[in-house]
Amino acid sequence: MRIGLFATCLGDTLFPDAVKATAIVLSRLGHELVFPPEQTCCGQMHVNTGYQREPVPLVRNFAEQFGDSAIDAVVMPSGSCAGSVRHQHEIIAERYGDRALRSGVARVKAKTYELSELLVDVLGTVDVGAYFPHRVTYHPTCHSLRMLHVGEKPLQLLRAVEGIDLVELPEADACCGFGGTFAVKNADTSTAMLQDKITHVTATGAAVCTAGDSSCLMHIGGGLSRIKSGTRTLHLAQILAATRTTPYDALTEAAR
Amino acid sequence: MSSTFLGMPAAPPRAPYGEGNLRGDKKFPKAAHTELRNEQLRENLHRATHTIRAKRLAMTGELPDWEQLRAAGSAIKTDTMNRLPELLEQLEEKVTAAGGTVHWARDAVEANAIVTRLVEATGSSEVIKVKSMATQEIGLNEHLEERGIQAHETDLAELIVQLAHDKPSHILVPAIHRNRDEIRQIFLKGIPGVDPGLDSVPAHLAAAARAYLREKFMTTKVAVSGANFGIAETGTLSVVESEGNGRMCLTLPDTLITVMGIEKVLPRYSDLEVFFQLLPRSSTGERMNPYTSLWTGVTPGDGPQDFHLVLLDNGRTAALADSVGREALNCIRCSACLNVCPVYERAGGHAYGSTYPGPIGAVLTPQLAGMHEAKNDPNSSLPYASTLCGACFDACPVKIDIPSLLVELRHQHTEQSGTTAEKLAMKAAGAVMSRPKLYTNAQKAAGLGRVIAGRDRKISHLPPPFDGWSESRDTPAPPKQTFRSWLASAEGAATLRKAAAEGTGAPSHPSTGENPEEQR
Numbered sequence: 001m002r003i004g005l006f007a008t009c010l011g012d013t014l015f016p017d018a019v020k021a022t023a024i025v026l027s028r029l030g031h032e033l034v035f036p037p038e039q040t041c042c043g044q045m046h047v048n049t050g051y052q053r054e055p056v057p058l059v060r061n062f063a064e065q066f067g068d069s070a071i072d073a074v075v076m077p078s079g080s081c082a083g084s085v086r087h088q089h090e091i092i093a094e095r096y097g098d099r100a101l102r103s104g105v106a107r108v109k110a111k112t113y114e115l116s117e118l119l120v121d122v123l124g125t126v127d128v129g130a131y132f133p134h135r136v137t138y139h140p141t142c143h144s145l146r147m148l149h150v151g152e153k154p155l156q157l158l159r160a161v162e163g164i165d166l167v168e169l170p171e172a173d174a175c176c177g178f179g180g181t182f183a184v185k186n187a188d189t190s191t192a193m194l195q196d197k198i199t200h201v202t203a204t205g206a207a208v209c210t211a212g213d214s215s216c217l218m219h220i221g222g223g224l225s226r227i228k229s230g231t232r233t234l235h236l237a238q239i240l241a242a243t244r245t246t247p248y249d250a251l252t253e254a255a256r
Numbered sequence: 257m258s259s260t261f262l263g264m265p266a267a268p269p270r271a272p273y274g275e276g277n278l279r280g281d282k283k284f285p286k287a288a289h290t291e292l293r294n295e296q297l298r299e300n301l302h303r304a305t306h307t308i309r310a311k312r313l314a315m316t317g318e319l320p321d322w323e324q325l326r327a328a329g330s331a332i333k334t335d336t337m338n339r340l341p342e343l344l345e346q347l348e349e350k351v352t353a354a355g356g357t358v359h360w361a362r363d364a365v366e367a368n369a370i371v372t373r374l375v376e377a378t379g380s381s382e383v384i385k386v387k388s389m390a391t392q393e394i395g396l397n398e399h400l401e402e403r404g405i406q407a408h409e410t411d412l413a414e415l416i417v418q419l420a421h422d423k424p425s426h427i428l429v430p431a432i433h434r435n436r437d438e439i440r441q442i443f444l445k446g447i448p449g450v451d452p453g454l455d456s457v458p459a460h461l462a463a464a465a466r467a468y469l470r471e472k473f474m475t476t477k478v479a480v481s482g483a484n485f486g487i488a489e490t491g492t493l494s495v496v497e498s499e500g501n502g503r504m505c506l507t508l509p510d511t512l513i514t515v516m517g518i519e520k521v522l523p524r525y526s527d528l529e530v531f532f533q534l535l536p537r538s539s540t541g542e543r544m545n546p547y548t549s550l551w552t553g554v555t556p557g558d559g560p561q562d563f564h565l566v567l568l569d570n571g572r573t574a575a576l577a578d579s580v581g582r583e584a585l586n587c588i589r590c591s592a593c594l595n596v597c598p599v600y601e602r603a604g605g606h607a608y609g610s611t612y613p614g615p616i617g618a619v620l621t622p623q624l625a626g627m628h629e630a631k632n633d634p635n636s637s638l639p640y641a642s643t644l645c646g647a648c649f650d651a652c653p654v655k656i657d658i659p660s661l662l663v664e665l666r667h668q669h670t671e672q673s674g675t676t677a678e679k680l681a682m683k684a685a686g687a688v689m690s691r692p693k694l695y696t697n698a699q700k701a702a703g704l705g706r707v708i709a710g711r712d713r714k715i716s717h718l719p720p721p722f723d724g725w726s727e728s729r730d731t732p733a734p735p736k737q738t739f740r741s742w743l744a745s746a747e748g749a750a751t752l753r754k755a756a757a758e759g760t761g762a763p764s765h766p767s768t769g770e771n772p773e774e775q776r
Contacts, residue, residue: 013699016738027759040695041695048644048663051686192298192602
């Protein structure tokens with residue numbers, strides 16, 4: 001399949017390892033990757049902060065970059081960015097766009113997937129040949145869980161990983177408190193939520209807390225780092241990219 | 257066509273915003289800052305919200321048609337809002353025909369004046385009250401007190417709040433922020449003639465309240481209630497409750513005055529079938545609430561012989577005018593969204609500054625009372641008091657898409673806020689991100705963040721407005737290489753070739769998408 005890869009602005013700039021891992025998994029599965037070089041940002045931060053005029057060019061750019069009918073599916077290692085493309089772009093197009101934008105948005109929306117959706121639903125793959133001999137706990141991010149309804153898909157993928165010790169996260173479905181600019185505007189409440197999430201994560205004794213969204217992981221990881229916890233965060237794609245021949249450690253060394 | 261220049265068409269007259277207990281004195285982050293330090297509150301909220309969450313999930317999960325019920329509830333409410341005027345007129349006609357009197361109140365001031373006049377006409381200086389959000393909203397008790405009329409709350413938790421001269425912090429469990437020892441103190445101070453040896457055993461506390469209230473039920477001639485539902489088809493009003501205090505208030509006094517928000521009307525009697533299932537299961541996690549009272553006007557020789565229905569607007573028509581925001585009027589005040597909200601769980605109800613706290617309050621309050629009534633209106637902070645986690649939408653029995661409403665209200669706020677530093681930053685970010693060349697340059701500039709990171713490649717202090725973030729979170733230093741530069745590098749190409757070779761698929765290298773033929 002010809003798959004368009006959207007790196008997301010956060011992934012491209014701050015968390016490239018998660019995007020590299022996404023590219024590696026899809027390449028390993030034999031798919032052809034397309035990386036439209038003019039891609040930038042989906043505009044989620046603008047919309048969620050209350051700005052709907054400013055992201056119009058971003059919504060248009062996304063539709064143009066990935067609208068090509070030669071691209072069969074668009075994937076991004078982020079539940080919230082996929083949620084923005086699928087649920088917010090049409091609101092922006094409807095209100096501040098033109099007819100061309102509205103149809104462009106509708107076209108691209110129909111083939112946009114978060115990573116676990118693409119793997120399980122579209123490619124029909126649960127076992128991606130990964131090997132990860134570590135204790136892992138999974139945090140279902142709010143937008144993947146309640147906006148995209150990915151359900152068990154990430155867990156199906158994780159359970160198929162060879163050597164993994166997957167442990168359940170208590171109160172897993174509770175928000176970590178990030179919420180984009182919420183963590184800045186309402187830092188105190190956000191911190192109270194983060195503390196509870198970190199307590200649950202560390203209680204699992206997991207070496208790795210994983211999720212399908214680098215933004216939530218930046219939040220949880222930032223909190224874990226501050227208390228000098230032994231648990232670190234890794235994107236779901238990074239676990240799926242690790243194999244017996246290229247285990248996780250080698251992967252990070254290569255990335256440095 | 258007339259050639260007369262008529263000028264710009266005038267904006268249609270807009271319904272006024274409501275008044276009353278719909279605005280705090282602090283913005284949410286500041287109010288939450290104080291509330292978060294109340295350990296007792298945090299503990300009570302955690303215990304109460306988690307208990308009720310589990311009960312609600314069990315009760316909604318056992319119904320095979322729960323999702324259909326939610327869809328039906330949503331459809332009935334949407335239909336109601338679409339033809340609210342005709343339904344209200346029908347309700348008025350039916351209530352009047354059944355011997356009741358209907359009063360229309362544009363706002364809190366009018367509603368308070370009507371109720372006061374009606375109570376004064378009976379000659380009573382006391383009223384007993386059924387727990388009611390509408391009368392909280394308009395501040396009826398305070399108004400009656402100014403006019404020398406004493407209102408006695410008869411719901412146990414409302415009584416606790418009233419005796420403590422406190423404000424409710426939850427729609428359903430208004431004294432959620434109090435523990436039993438505090439309640440004992442409140443009763444010792446507030447209930448005349450209470451046994452000074454009263455301990456804090458819940459059953460003893462309830463018995464003390466019961467003895468006090470029983471005397472009020474038997475002697476007070478006027479009751480004031482709210483209404484959960486008003487049926488246009490029959491003129492029937494309904495109150496659902498748990499303690500039986502409502503049944504006492506609705507049946508014993510000579511005069512009953514019901515204050516009902518205009519959005520509480522339902523078209524048909526049979527619609528109750530849907531809502532009597534949705535409400536208790538979502539609200540208290542019960543299959544059915546213990547007491548369901550229904551009454552239609554006046555029944556000679558049985559119950560109150562003088563019945564008045566006060567229909568309250570107080571900003572509801574203003575909310576109805578908003579094609580997106582009006583969905584908030586579908587709310588049946590079950591409080592399921594409060595109980596699942598991670599923000600409410602930490603900050604508590606008082607932080608919202610309104611009669612309506614939690615996720616629904618964050619969308620309802622700004623619509624009823626406005627969010628730009630003055631500079632730095634505290635209500636303008638309410639739509640931002642959410643991570644948009646979506647738990648409220650999943651829990652709502654009438655499927656109100658609260659996250660989308662929050663996003664909409666945030667947009668309305670930025671549209672009306674003029675030029676702010678945030679808006680300029682958003683415009684700049686939008687401008688950079690819509691020009692790929694500028695964007696890649698900005699990515700390189702972000703890489704400079706590496707210089708402020710410590711040796712462990714972590715940034716532990718950030719300047720305002722990000723200082724709140726960095727107080728409890730480290731931020732990783734930006735990596736040396738962005739994804740796109742890695743992808744364009746020999747190393748990136750080699751890594752992906754290796755991955756393709758490792759798998760079963762044919763070797764592949766990402767194309768730029770500009771010339772797909774080249775890749776074929």
